[in-house]
Amino acid sequence: MNTVADRYRVRADAFESKVAAVEAGQWENRSPGEEWTAKDVVGHIVDMHGAMVRPFGRDLGPAPSLSDDPLGAFQAARADVEAILTDPALAATEHETPAGKMTAEQHIDQVVSADMVLHGWDLARATGQDDTIDPEEVARMWPGAQAIPEQMRIPGAFGPGIVVFGPEVKVPEDAPLQDRLLGLLGRDPNA
Template sequence: MITTETTADLYRRLAAALTERVDAVPADRWENPSPCDGWTTRDVLAHIVDTQTQMIGVVGLSVPDGPAVATDPAAAWRHTRDAVQAILDDPATAGLEYDGHFGRTDLASTFRTFYCFDLVVHGWDIARAAGLDDTIPDRDLDLLDAVIAQLGESLHTDGVCGPALDTPADADRPTRILAALRRRA
């Protein structure tokens, strides 16, 4: 099990942690290269905003137009976060079903695994790129471990993480987990 938190509560907690990191990014570091090849800090946040907005669209819902990541990254994130949180807080919208990559599922299940996972991983990317504290709390490492196991080899395909990196035998847990996600701690 990933966590005993509801999907709405898990998203709320992880989104709050990402918000702290986003709000701490100095204006001159949004164009810094990130651990994601070819992406800046701003590109990573744009990816989070865009993919969450697109996922909401899969079930026929939408995130209202709001600030753009290009001009106000923190406001764009808060706008998307709040819209997604309202959807996840409502059991009727959170439970909307669709045919996903792994079969029939619902919006809450997808956010619980993939998009909450993304908040942790890309939160680390943003912190690392901006020179902020990039520590991942133990319970979030637990979440990453669980989702890595659940996604299996599909995690290592093009467009997701790609092949895992090698780590020394004595590498600590964050280093091993990040290496599985093609990131160097």
């Protein structure tokens, strides 16, 4: 059993359920901590899926437009990434990333898979859904969040218009771990 593929699938299922629950009139709602709407959050996740297939000389396959069908756009991008994760040769292919050389499955796990957790919170907040992050995910992400290099908080450090993490939002030391994680990731859990 491939734990990276399984973890991706669980995270994608959770994100997809949030996308599916967005009501038609909520797509222009602002997300917290970003200059994005709910639709922009989904667009970012779709774009990040595209970044995962580019090292293979691929683009995302045919898909509904984000404007017309955000759920369909996400589902199509998800299928493209799952095709890499379920192909042992592709999953094990190494390539250069902004964080150094790693396999495709490591890159997917560390970037787009983890991104769906945080941006799932953004989408839930923007659209009035339950924004509770699975406590196992919070615990898994906590050590890495504590070690975010300051360079990753500098807008444009990885290219024009790219902001990896915003400035840390201070939260009380006795706040729930989810709130402390969100603060380290540049989110105000009380916004």
